[in-house]
Amino acid sequence: MVDKLIELPVYVQLVLVTGYIGYTVANQGFREGERKDELLYGILVYGLIGWLVFYYVQQELSSFAWVFIIAALAAASVCWGAGLLWRRWGRKWYFELLYRLRLTTDNSQGSLWNRLQQDTGIWPTQMVVTMMDGTKLCCDAVQDFDNAAVRLFETDQTGNIALYVNRKKKPDWENWKTVESVRSDSWGDNLTYIPSREVRYVEVRYLKKKR
Template sequence: MLASEFFALSLSVQVAIGAGYLGYVTAYAGFRRDHDATDAVFISLAFASIATLAFLLVEKFGPVAAFLTAFLASLICAGVWRRWGRRCWLWCMDKTGVHRDDGVHTTWSGIAQTDRRVGQVSVHTEDGRILYLNDRSKYHGAAWDGLYLGGDGSVVMVVEEEELPNGTEETRSGISDEHWGTRLTYIPASQIRRVNIRMK
């Protein structure tokens, strides 16, 4: 759709499209990599219908109120779906024997998006090194609490210890600095052979 065509639409339709897509992005953040255009369109339409209903209910109070209410309704529904609704739906499908598919097609996406807490991580690299984050709780409040699992398979982490290919172990010091922050290490997916994670 061209910009000129979009702005020729009624305000309610423009709001529905924008709020619907924003709802989709919010509800499926981190899970969209495996979605195709059909998934994006129809999930966006689900949130767009909520935005449209909200817009129509509040339209009598003016376009600004209707606009804000529509976006807010879509975002709230997306947040509720992401936090509780999706999990509840999948639980119901599993318990009733309909299916056990959660729509996540890669294990790494499931790990990266879990709401469980990660306590320890070790990353084995292609060149034989092993990088350890032994106590993530020490870095609460630091960037990403000391660990970020990228959607592309990369890892950003605090490295407390490193085991070299010859078996030598090195303990890192000066990881946290009051003025400069916390030192993190980026490991590209292409350099990772294995990742061990402890979760609660």
């Protein structure tokens, strides 16, 4: 595969490399179930930007030494920046526009769980996981673990959860019980891994981040 890529014309290599850089940044977190045609078209869109930047820089700096390397780095940087801007603001603004125009309510972010996971405009404050056997695992103040080795809590697109559990309640318990030694200066913080197959449902409190 690499040998075939090297044999391609330089401009094709440039489009593929810079396009892939821009596309992966722009779609970070939304590539689950990605189709091959989506990947190809995305690379071509950002690769075109990369090629235009490369061509312009090469023309403007044609008298400089190492002009090819300078132009290639400039193309890669611009594609990376374009992908970053789309990922940070462009995607949200675009779908808000479609919503306001009453064209669609689909934001192309996949499952609702992934939409919550990828939304950087909100932050979790409290989380309760109810297991299949009825056991409840709670983190009363998620933000207290902002400085932990693994910040706050972790989750993935399949629903696995890693949570700092400071309270626990089993179905036959009348009251919640405090989990001792969740935090330790010597040993670190106790992170509980909860596989998705064991989760019945999840309750999360969110606050909107201040702009």
